[in-house]
Amino acid sequence: MAGLVGEYEVKMDAKGRFMFPSDLRKQLSPAAQENFMLNKGFEECLTLFPMNEWEKLSAKLSKLNLFKPQNRMFYRLFHQGAKQINLDKAGRILIPVAQMEKVGLKKELVLIAYNDRVEIWDKAKYFSMIEDNMADFADLANEVMGEFGDDTE
Template structure:
């Protein structure tokens, strides 16, 4: 799968359905047939994976030592509330109320594509996060990317 790109402002209808933006939908071939998976994110946002990417993630998770308590706890918290999403004929998905409540989402969301997944944010929380740029973003890039980061600037 190609990496996902873009940031989208979306509205939810009264039932909690969200129209997938057409530009994003073009990046998700076969989504009507295979569906999506949504779950809680690490920063009080939601995360959406294509079914294929979710299967890859589950494959990685299944390699964890299940006899180790920290691994079991991580799996429980990571998969808590995970559910499949179906795309209806109008290109909408119904976002589960329990997950919307977790993320503090009411009627608007920001979809932020993050390589192989889509983060779903309550707009005020997303703006607050994105407006808190680290003082030295270049140092963060060097720490995270190491020599790979140097290749990006060449």
């Protein structure tokens, strides 16, 4: 997989389900189009991993030295609330109530696909976060991308 990409606005129904976008589903490997791992993201969002990507990440994490307290704490915090979910026959994802409440998801959601994951945001919170950080985008780009140097040779 070259990496997931895209921003998708979806609506969640009263039961906590939303239709998984077909354009996003087409980007997934055939083996990962129905099974996912859902857990808390680093900001006020949830993170959805295709199961094959979750397994790769889990393999990396299994190499952590769990005799170090910070590694154990990271492992606990990262896996806290993680839940395997599947698309239903209609192509929807059901978000457990506890996870919805943790990040304050309402009816309108934004799915942000990048690299090996999809973040699930409440639409208002997502666009507020983007707006709050847009003024610093040039500095952030310089800080992050400056590490690569000039590759024009």
